[in-house]
Amino acid sequence: MHSKFSNPNAYKWWVVLMLWFVCFFNYADRQVIYVIFPKLKEEFGFDKVQLGLIGTAFMWVYAAGAPVAGFIGDRVRRKNLILGGCLFWSFITVVTAWCSKLWHFVTVRALEGFGETFYFPASMSVVSDYHNKNTRSRAMSFHQSSVYVGTILGSWLGAWFAETIGWRIGFYFFGIAGIMLALVLYKILREPKRGESENRAGMTSCSPLSLKETLLVIFHTPVVPLLMCAFVCANFVATIFLTWTPTFLVEKFGFRLTTAGLSGTVFIHLASAISVPLAGILADYFMKKFDGGRMLVQAAGLIIGAFFVFQVGNTSDTTTLILSMTVYGLCKGFYDSGIFASLYDSVEPRARSTVAGLMNTVGWSGGALGPLFVGIASKYGNKPTEVENMSEAIAWCGAVYIVASGFMLAAMYFFRTRQRKVE
DSSP states (O other): OHHHHHOHHHHHHHHHHHHHHHHHHHHHHHHHHHHTHHHHHHHHOOOHHHHHHHHHHHHHHHHHHHHHHHHHHTTSOHHHHHHHHHHHHHHHHHHHTTOOSHHHHHHHHHHHHHHHTTHHHHHHHHHHHHSOTTTHHHHHHHHHHHHHHHHHHHHHHHHHHHHHTOHHHHHHHHHHHHHHHHHHHTTTOOOOOTTHHHHTTTOOOOSOOOHHHHHHHHTSSSHHHHHHHHHHHHHHHHHHHHHHHHHHHHHHHOOOHHHHHHHHHIIIIIHHHHHHHHHHHHHHHHHHHSTTHHHHHHHHHHHHHHHHHHHHHHOOOHHHHHHHHHHHHHHHHHHHTTHHHHHHHSSOGGGHHHHHHHHHHHHHHHHTHHHHHHHHHHHHSSSSSHHHHHHHHHHTHHHHHHHHHHHHHHHHHHHHHHHHHHO
16 A cells, blocks of 8 residues: 555545545535435424525535635645544534534534535645646546535435434434544545646746735636636536435425435436546546637536426426436536636636635535525415426526526636637
């Protein structure tokens, strides 16, 4: 094992694998709550607006803390932020098992969001320091696959525990496992030098930037704001599916809770896990061929995915539903593969944690409205039943995906224009 870790070319992929497991728990811990919404409604009498608030509390705090997390990540050891955050959010996951009132759930979800907000700015910065533009999409897309596996297993195991032993057991299981993982990785995860992958080619300085300089680096062109706008739209749709799909399958299609927990995630997120590595390879290939190649791959996923998002909400046929969720998942993987890789093409290493934090702030602030939107639309919509209202709200997300693709194509245009001026 030591010889494997001492080889720089091998170790940079070991880093991605280690972070893969941390990210797995990052998403499993946040997902397990959603699948037990029917249980919480049954035991505590929570309505859809209250359940939407539980989901939104995580996202608002996650978003609010992200710029601070990113700014800190550009100035301290990112290893400590990644693994310290994992310890904190895993402990909060355990504490969730002790909740019995609405304000308890809202509070622990908010604290979960605070702990998890440090992960992505720090981890994506670390990956970018181990992987230059030639392998960055592949590294980040492999890492991204942990998002889907964590979502699937968090949802399925959470539902299985809820139906067989009790909903609280899932929180103990994932929380304790995450704590153990963080303690193990403290011994083997190494902090890279800031900008290490670019430094090998003599491309950048490692001296830290001031806050003003950081903001100038990030916002010197319209590319980053446009990528953030696309992320808002994509996250709005993604958070709705993460939060409400299990409930949607139970109430509209009559799935059992465990089946809904698995089906509500596996078709979408397994498809994404399969497509995201392919999309990463394509993105690296197109990036070598022309400027903005990664963004084109993302935009294609959004454009094609829009139709199948609409179909998920619009259909009453189970086969069409499953097919639509699967193709949506494949398209989602194409967008997700380049979220941070495209961003980092426009931002130098010394500002990458900060820009990732800002990206999460903007994306999750807007995305946090998704679960609440569906909760309100379901309860107060014009259709005869809540299920019909929920279906209509989900179908409208197809239009949101089209808007996101427009932002991506505009970002690609400005990126290409800037690159031609530089050359």
